[in-house]
Each structure stands twice: as C-alpha cells, then as structure tokens.
Amino acid sequence: MKISDTLSRRGLLMGVAGASVLASCGGGGGGGGSASPGSSSASSSSSTSVSGPTLPDPATAPALKTHFNGKFLVGMTAEPNEINNAISQPVLKTHANSITAENCMKPHAIGTSAGVYNYTLADQVIAFASANNIAVRGHTLLWHSSAPDWFFAGDSTSATYKATVQARLERYITDVATYFKGKVYAWDVVNEPTSDSAGSPYRNSRWYQVLGADYIEIALRAARAADPTVKLFINDYSTENTDKLARLMSIVDTLLTRGVPLDGIGHQLHITTSWPPVANVRAAFQAAETRGLINHVTELDVSLYGSDPGSCFGTPATGCAPSLTEGTAAYWDSIRAQALQYRAMYDLFASQPSVKSVTTWGVADNHTWLSSFPVNRLNHPLLFDTTGKPKSAFWAVVNPTFVP
Numbered sequence: 001m002k003i004s005d006t007l008s009r010r011g012l013l014m015g016v017a018g019a020s021v022l023a024s025c026g027g028g029g030g031g032g033g034s035a036s037p038g039s040s041s042a043s044s045s046s047s048t049s050v051s052g053p054t055l056p057d058p059a060t061a062p063a064l065k066t067h068f069n070g071k072f073l074v075g076m077t078a079e080p081n082e083i084n085n086a087i088s089q090p091v092l093k094t095h096a097n098s099i100t101a102e103n104c105m106k107p108h109a110i111g112t113s114a115g116v117y118n119y120t121l122a123d124q125v126i127a128f129a130s131a132n133n134i135a136v137r138g139h140t141l142l143w144h145s146s147a148p149d150w151f152f153a154g155d156s157t158s159a160t161y162k163a164t165v166q167a168r169l170e171r172y173i174t175d176v177a178t179y180f181k182g183k184v185y186a187w188d189v190v191n192e193p194t195s196d197s198a199g200s201p202y203r204n205s206r207w208y209q210v211l212g213a214d215y216i217e218i219a220l221r222a223a224r225a226a227d228p229t230v231k232l233f234i235n236d237y238s239t240e241n242t243d244k245l246a247r248l249m250s251i252v253d254t255l256l257t258r259g260v261p262l263d264g265i266g267h268q269l270h271i272t273t274s275w276p277p278v279a280n281v282r283a284a285f286q287a288a289e290t291r292g293l294i295n296h297v298t299e300l301d302v303s304l305y306g307s308d309p310g311s312c313f314g315t316p317a318t319g320c321a322p323s324l325t326e327g328t329a330a331y332w333d334s335i336r337a338q339a340l341q342y343r344a345m346y347d348l349f350a351s352q353p354s355v356k357s358v359t360t361w362g363v364a365d366n367h368t369w370l371s372s373f374p375v376n377r378l379n380h381p382l383l384f385d386t387t388g389k390p391k392s393a394f395w396a397v398v399n400p401t402f403v404p
C-alpha cells in the first residue's frame, strides 16, 4: 500500500467510524462478532478448505504481561461486555495488565449534559481492573467524533460564546479527570487533533472552529491541574505516515514551546498485513523521543486486508478486497502475513525503551470494530481467535522460532 493510499484511508476512516458515535455506550456490544462470509460486501472466489498451521498447545502459552514484563504494559480494550464475556474475560485476566475502555469513557458516554455525568459503565471497567490488578488507560477526554452538542449550545455569534464553550470544556475535563484521579495511569487527553491533509496541521474540528488551536492547550492544562501525576497524551492515527507525523509534531512543538504539559504520544496503529514498514513506526517513536516524550501504542490491530485500496475507505466504500472465507488457502495466507507483521511490530516495541504501553484494540477476534469497518466482512485482526485461543500471531510474537 502506498503512503498516499494509507493517508487517504486514515483520513476517511475516522469520518466513517465516528458517524454514529452519539449512540449510547451500550457496553461495547455493537460492531462485535465475526461477520459471516455471506454478510460481506463481496464473496471469496474460493471456498475450498485447507488446514491452517499447527499451533502449540494453548496451555503452554506464556502470559503476555509476563513475557513483556520490564518492557511495556500489555493492554487490551474492554467494555463491560468483554469483561463479563466467557471468551474475552480469561484472556484479559491472563494476559493484560492494562485496560482501555473501548467506548464508555468517551465524552458522549460520560458527559450527559453540562455538569451531569454517567460513570456507570466506566465504573464497571475500573472495578474489574482493580479486582484483577490491571491498570487503566483513560480514553478519551476530547475527541471530535465524540463531542456532544451541549458543549456547543448557544448563539455562536454572541460575544460570550467562545468563553462559554471553553468553560464547558474546562469543567468537563476538570470533573472527569478528578473523578478518575488515582484510577487511571494515562489519559488520551486529546484524540486525533491532526489534519489528514497538507496545510494547517490542525484538524478542522468543531473544537478548532470555536477555540482555534488553543483548545488542545486548554484541555492539557485542565487535565494536569486536575491530576498532577497522570500521564498526559495526544493520541492519533497514521503516525506511521511521514507527512501526518510531521503535522502532529508541529502541533506538539507548539505546545512544548509554550510549556504545555504533555508526557507522551499515543500511536493508534490500526495497520494491515502489508502496511506499514517497521522503519516508519520506528521513526514515529523517535520523533517523540527526541522531544523528551514517551510512547504508547494505543489501538493496535492488523487487518487481514492488506490489499484494500484507498477507495475502500471512501464514502461509499468501493473496491474493498472481497471477504475472506475462514479456512481457505487465501485466509491462511493472510493469517500468516498477519503473524509476521505482528512479530515485526512487537520486536520493535520491545527494542524501544520509550514504548511504555502496548494496547490491542480488542481482546479476541470475536469482537472487533473491523468486522463492520470499512464494510461488513470477516476480519480477524487480533492475537486471539474467536474462541479466545492464541493465534499464529500470538506465537510469532512470543516465540522467535515459531514458523507461522
């Protein structure tokens, strides 16, 4: 995949992903499950089943959190559905020492209205984490795709409008960061602020339109004032893209020059079997390191569809690779490529002391947002299969001699 394809893909990605974000948190049930082959936008050309690789006995699988102890925390997303689910709960308890709520700590889930908060689902995630000695990554205090209308209510032409919106933002971040003080070790304070196009580095979000570039500084300062020790992050996608990384770092440099509190960069890393090269991810980590910042990998998954063109992430999505059928030769080819990509990435993570936390965006393949994005089709992007067993990718990560 060309860089420009990926840029286009990611630019369009969030617009689609965020389209229905104002729906209720819902415990994270939506978007889960493996799409059945028949529900995909296109069907596989071959349905002949072949055997997959022979995998080691799952009982011999090392716990990821132990395997990477001393390198980085091993994180997974978990909504209440996943923490109570017979497939994902054992995986979480065995392998994870960090959890990120997939949806229920976002502003649309917590921020009912000005000064009114709903922590019900988030509290369930916190309680599970606490009971199982798992740390919590906060995601997220501010995101253009999860910005309830009440933040922006009022007459936008009035002289006091901008100050009113700023006060609402400061109050929200102050209250939420205070509520979770001591319960989360890091916050994605600002999620996805970077533009996908050349020109201004700033995404032209509602926040940017009302408050200008200052909204990022306002958010970070409010978070720091509320919780002096939590790690503060800007989190974005496509940091592996050279141009996008440059835009993000231009935002970061402005903040650092102004003395704004910022501890690290979150790299989402929604990647594929064919993109990106390791060197691009290393460059993204180094960009943070040279500025004295730490790195978290925040949303890692590896789509089986490395051949999707940029148009697959347009509206409407066109030209997407046809759905794979589980058990076919093509499916196993993708699973093998995925294992090699995961191995390359974790080898890099483990070699970079600045990488302190690595989170997969999901637990096991029974629940992943990629089952319905960019089209409905089978996608198995995680380290554990739909029954919670370690996949080739898992073994490739923990055992350098394993041949996927």
Ligand code: G3I
Residues within 6 Å of the ligand: 017, 018, 019, 020, 021, 022, 023, 024, 025, 026, 027, 028, 029, 030, 031, 102, 103, 106, 145, 146, 191, 268, 299, 369
């Ligand atoms: O729970 C409701 C359900 O009751 C309702 O029937 C259904 C109808 O659409 O919606 C369900 O809520 C959905 C929710 O996921 C729970 O599954 C929302 O519509 C849907 O918009 C929401 O999507 C989430 C998306 O962020 C937007 O918040 C995805 O699960 C989540 O994986 C995705 O995560 C984002 C990161 O936060 C930021 N980076 C990109 C990443 C992927 O888009």
